[in-house]
Amino acid sequence: MATKAVNPETQRAKLERKERAILEAARGVFVEHGFDGARMSEIARRASIGEGTIYSYYESKAELMLTVLQQFWDGLTLEAEAVMASSQVDGFFERLQALAQYHLSTVIENADFINLTFALRRNNSEVSVSRDHLRHYVAVFDQLFRRGQDRGELRRDAVLWQARDIFYGTLEYSARSIEMTMDTDRTERQQGPVVDEMISLFRSHYAAAHDAVETDRATLDSLSSKLDQLSEQFDALSRRLPQ
Amino acid sequence: MATKAVNPETQRAKLERKERAILEAARGVFVEHGFDGARMSEIARRASIGEGTIYSYYESKAELMLTVLQQFWDGLTLEAEAVMASSQVDGFFERLQALAQYHLSTVIENADFINLTFALRRNNSEVSVSRDHLRHYVAVFDQLFRRGQDRGELRRDAVLWQARDIFYGTLEYSARSIEMTMDTDRTERQQGPVVDEMISLFRSHYAAAHDAVETDRATLDSLSSKLDQLSEQFDALSRRLPQ
């Protein structure tokens, strides 16, 4: 009776262990050789199983890659949340700096996976990390930003997605530049200034305004944005009309 | 004797025409199916040549892709330079806006190639667009920025690479977001606000300090012209509506 209760448990554990072994091996091989360069035979060998066995766990190389990528993004999200949770300071800009530092070094470290995430998204519709996974990752920023607004540290009329684009976009572009100069150049670009400049930018652009001039400017800008949006909606409507 | 002088010319022209046919076919197939999905046989068929002939022009599929990519980036550079040359206005921020608008729509349009450029850079060392090609493209921004500084429109202590990271990084990230919401979402993000916010950011962060009033006036002027434009669009649509 005891064996009956335990066996199905150990059996499932055995399968899960094997699945984890496949994923671990796959991740390593994908990191080393990229998607095309990775050989299913090598993944099988590293996981100490037959090549055909992989296909009873994953339908194809593409699905295996997709699982690895999603696991990767989930890991990033957890780490980013941990950075926020363990942050000693409480102010918005200090926390933003910690997040920027984490994101920048992560993007440099894992440039392969991040590039592959978006490169494979279009052409290989099978290997397309869901929007939800990516949104879940950037939600760390969104939450921080909204909290900053609630506490009055940030302008209330700041538009979240614009700030998000600037934050993640600039950091990723900088990461690519840093990475590209790493191999050869003598004058390596450093990570520190990139993060500092980002925080400085947010301070001057999004900090709660104290004088009327800046507020007026903000009002004008947001008004202008809204006009553009209206105009484009109008265009879209026009195109939909017959003739 | 005349034929002797002409023949080698037409012969070379023939080869060049064939090479262009291969590149054009390759570009089309790569755009449609991506790097892996592209079949050399289909490229050969579209170029109306035998499959083996391709390999007397390009050593491998990878080298063919590399040539297509470099041609693509060269084309982008020329277009960006043309946008700057044909720009009616002369002020830094107006020109920057034109460049931002061009870059954003280009990145959305050609997301595949841009992603592939960086995805293939690492893993497939053969298919690695040279740094010079990419640097040549961003040089358009660099030149504009330096000129803005020389004319006193921009702060002299502004750091070029920081501004460049913000400009291209944010636009590319926004392009990806816009593209990701295009397929399914009802509430499509529009291009206009992204560009406007970018210009507004540069105005407040990089503009020379003394002309705050003038920039406000510029903002008002652009607002006014946008209103006029909207009004015209409305009239045009009204005329088209039945009754």
Next chain:
DNA sequence: GGCATTTTCGAGTCAAGCTCAATAAGGAAC
């Protein structure tokens, strides 16, 4: 025309993702 060189070609080779029939392992009933 005749020889030399270049260009084109596609059938054949090879490598890699994937299939499947055979085998092994696991467990339930007696």
Next chain:
DNA sequence: GTTCCTTATTGAGCTTGACTCGAAAATGCC
């Protein structure tokens, strides 16, 4: 322990697609 059924594993083979190569066609030169 044996039998029988279900499930998991396997690697030899199938398929596909990039690439090779020897032969043939085209071109150049006299």
